[in-house]
Amino acid sequence: MVSLVAKAAGRETAAGLGNVAFIGVxxxxxGAIFGATRWIGNDYAFFAAYVVVQYIVLGTAWxxxxxxxxxxxxxxxxxxxxxxxxxxxLYKLTPWLPLPVMIVIGGVMAALVGxxxxxxxxxxxxVFFSIATLAxxxxxxxLITNWDFVGGxxxxxxxRPKMAPLIGGGYIEYLFLVMLGLCVxxxxxxxxxxxxxxxxxxxxIRDDEAAAEASGVPTLKLKLVATALSGGFxxxxxxPLPYYVTYLDPASGFSLNYAVNAIxxxxxxxxxxWLGPVVxxxxxxxxxxxxxxxxxxxxxxxxxxxxxxxxVILAPQGIVGLFQRKKR
Amino acid sequence: MSALLHVQxxxxxxxxxxxxxxxxxxxxxxxxxxxxxxxxSGKSTLVNCICGTLRNEQGSVNFGGxxxxxxxxxxxxxxxxxxxxxxxxxxxxxxxxxxxxIPILYAVNxxxxxKLSGAAIETRCIELLGQVNLADKAHRLPRDLTQxxxxxxxxxxxxxxxxxxxxxxxSMAGLSHAEVDEILALLIRLNGQGVTxxxxxxxxxxxxxxxxxxxxxxAGRKIADGNPKDVVRDAEVVRAYLGE
Numbered sequence: 001m002v003s004l005v006a007k008a009a010g011r012e013t014a015a016g017l018g019n020v021a022f023i024g025v026x027x028x029x030x031g032a033i034f035g036a037t038r039w040i041g042n043d044y045a046f047f048a049a050y051v052v053v054q055y056i057v058l059g060t061a062w063x064x065x066x067x068x069x070x071x072x073x074x075x076x077x078x079x080x081x082x083x084x085x086x087x088x089x090l091y092k093l094t095p096w097l098p099l100p101v102m103i104v105i106g107g108v109m110a111a112l113v114g115x116x117x118x119x120x121x122x123x124x125x126x127v128f129f130s131i132a133t134l135a136x137x138x139x140x141x142x143l144i145t146n147w148d149f150v151g152g153x154x155x156x157x158x159x160r161p162k163m164a165p166l167i168g169g170g171y172i173e174y175l176f177l178v179m180l181g182l183c184v185x186x187x188x189x190x191x192x193x194x195x196x197x198x199x200x201x202x203x204x205i206r207d208d209e210a211a212a213e214a215s216g217v218p219t220l221k222l223k224l225v226a227t228a229l230s231g232g233f234x235x236x237x238x239x240p241l242p243y244y245v246t247y248l249d250p251a252s253g254f255s256l257n258y259a260v261n262a263i264x265x266x267x268x269x270x271x272x273x274w275l276g277p278v279v280x281x282x283x284x285x286x287x288x289x290x291x292x293x294x295x296x297x298x299x300x301x302x303x304x305x306x307x308x309x310x311x312v313i314l315a316p317q318g319i320v321g322l323f324q325r326k327k328r
Numbered sequence: 329m330s331a332l333l334h335v336q337x338x339x340x341x342x343x344x345x346x347x348x349x350x351x352x353x354x355x356x357x358x359x360x361x362x363x364x365x366x367x368x369s370g371k372s373t374l375v376n377c378i379c380g381t382l383r384n385e386q387g388s389v390n391f392g393g394x395x396x397x398x399x400x401x402x403x404x405x406x407x408x409x410x411x412x413x414x415x416x417x418x419x420x421x422x423x424x425x426x427x428x429x430i431p432i433l434y435a436v437n438x439x440x441x442x443k444l445s446g447a448a449i450e451t452r453c454i455e456l457l458g459q460v461n462l463a464d465k466a467h468r469l470p471r472d473l474t475q476x477x478x479x480x481x482x483x484x485x486x487x488x489x490x491x492x493x494x495x496x497x498x499s500m501a502g503l504s505h506a507e508v509d510e511i512l513a514l515l516i517r518l519n520g521q522g523v524t525x526x527x528x529x530x531x532x533x534x535x536x537x538x539x540x541x542x543x544x545x546x547a548g549r550k551i552a553d554g555n556p557k558d559v560v561r562d563a564e565v566v567r568a569y570l571g572e
Contacts, residue, residue, distance in 0.1 A: 197433040197434070197437075200422075200426065200429055200430055200433055201430070201433070201434060203419065203421060203422055203426075204419050204422070204430045204434075206421070207418075207419035207420045207421055207422065208417045208418075208419060208420075210381060210401075210413075210417065211413065211417040211418075211419065211485075212402075212419075212430065213380075213381070213400065213401035213402045213405070214379060214381065214401055214402075214405055214410070214411055214413070214486075215402075215405065215430045215431040215434060215435060215485060215488075215489060216402045216405040216406050216430075216431055216434035216435030216436075216438055216489060217402055217430060217434045218400070218402050218403075218434070219402065220400075272421070
């Protein structure tokens with residue numbers, strides 16, 4: 001269903017929808033999805049749909065750096081967990097803060113780390129940049145594991161309220177609604193970038209950095225914008241996690257699943273447009289959630305891995321790329 | 329008249345290899361300068377140092393009254409220094425028109441003298457592609473082009489930045505007789521519009537037809553600079569090319 005809505009939105013894009021109108025379409029789509037999930041009337045539907053939408057945000061965030069500028073970030077869990085653990089900190093210090101505010105704070109923290117890492121590592125090209133981001137994930141995980149205030153290796157409990165604020169119903173419904181809202185913001189941002197001069201600058205960097213510089217593109221500045229945006233959205237995707245799982249320890253916050261999925265989903269859907277991560281997340285995330293309840297929960301990574309290998313070999317432009325090629 | 333480009337005692341080393349040493353070069357506004365030299369003599373390194381792709385260890389580069397040594401490549405492009413690459417480096421995922429859009433957005437618009445938007449950018453891209461006879465392929469991808477067309481695209485992209493000084497690095501290599509004439513006419517026409525041009529080239533017919541002045545680089549040193557007819561008869565230049 002999500003994919004149908006996304007496809008409809010994609011068709012509108014071809015007609016040249018303005019940014020504001022696009023946000024309108026996204027909000028309507030998100031509202032319809034929320035309404036439909038509520039109509040199912042089962043808490044599990046919210047839990048499963050939350051994961052899929054979370055991966056749309058995470059995949060979109062990764063794609064802003066990895067897809068648009070061509071810098072492959074393996075350190076997804078660092079940014080994701082910084083968002084999650086900033087919520088843990090806020091929960092301990094200021095538990096009365098509304099969740100959306102916590103998300104923004106988590107996003108800002110992750111964006112700052114993104115900016116810092118970007119400044120230190122963006123002079124590295126290709127695989128060397130990727131290795132540096134991998135190192136970042138390990139460094140952040142070590143720091144968190146040894147930080148007693150957020151539970152250290154033992155982990156931290158976060159009690160979620162029984163009732164959702166504003167909308168009533170279970171708290172999971174509220175979490176899902178917040179994640180949908182975040183998804184709207186992420187997709188609107190990604191699409192606005194694609195159509196702006198920023199997007200053209202990113203594409204120039206991806207294709208040939210020296211030629212981009214020679215054409216007047218301030219490559220370092222643009223790459224920093226990309227790392228900050230990408231890291232920020234990853235942090236925001238992770239910020240509601242403590243409330244979702246209610247018990248967060250480093251092993252689950254830094255789980256390899258997040259990193260693998262955040263890369264696999266845009267690659268499978270297609271990295272060239274905002275629609276790619278959506279298609280990838282709905283397809284892979286949906287399949288994973290289905291297999292989780294029918295076969296086993298451990299099959300997740302296998303699905304993502306096998307699909308990623310298959311797509312890299314058979315359709316390197318992803319699903320969206322397949323359709324674009326037909327059009328040309 | 330003060331020089332548009334003034335390269336002073338420029339030196340560049342790669343490890344133990346001295347690529348450029350004490351290179352002095354002045355280019356006057358509106359001039360057409362030819363730069364020749366055997367393979368490996370440092371021509372492209374000189375271009376890279378002038379344009380900021382490489383940093384020179386010694387000496388300095390002054391462009392339009394500004395010392396540009398501490399400026400990055402994109403800042404120099406915005407000042408009006410444009411170059412084409414010896415091996416074409418198009419933006420592979422962008423259409424031809426979009427390739428030219430990059431310097432228009434990031435060099436011309438960033439300069440702030442005039443801002444093009446929307447349809448005006450598209451018109452300008454097509455106009456520039458028309459100057460190199462590629463207008464009918466404006467919405468194709470660079471991979472659909474022949475080598476020759478790639479070189480034209482490379483030149484058009486440099487021109488799209490509205491440069492004061494254009495450095496064409498071997499933009500004619502591998503072209504046929506007629507195509508050389510075509511590019512030559514294009515560069516001369518551009519010069520007529522007030523753009524100073526430095527042409528790096530091996531095709532002597534083109535160099536002699538183009539250059540008002542000719543500089544020769546051999547093993548990282550400038551060994552001759554002056555009237556093209558005199559320079560090619562210079563004993564040292566002849567020795568560099570033909571040996572003893």
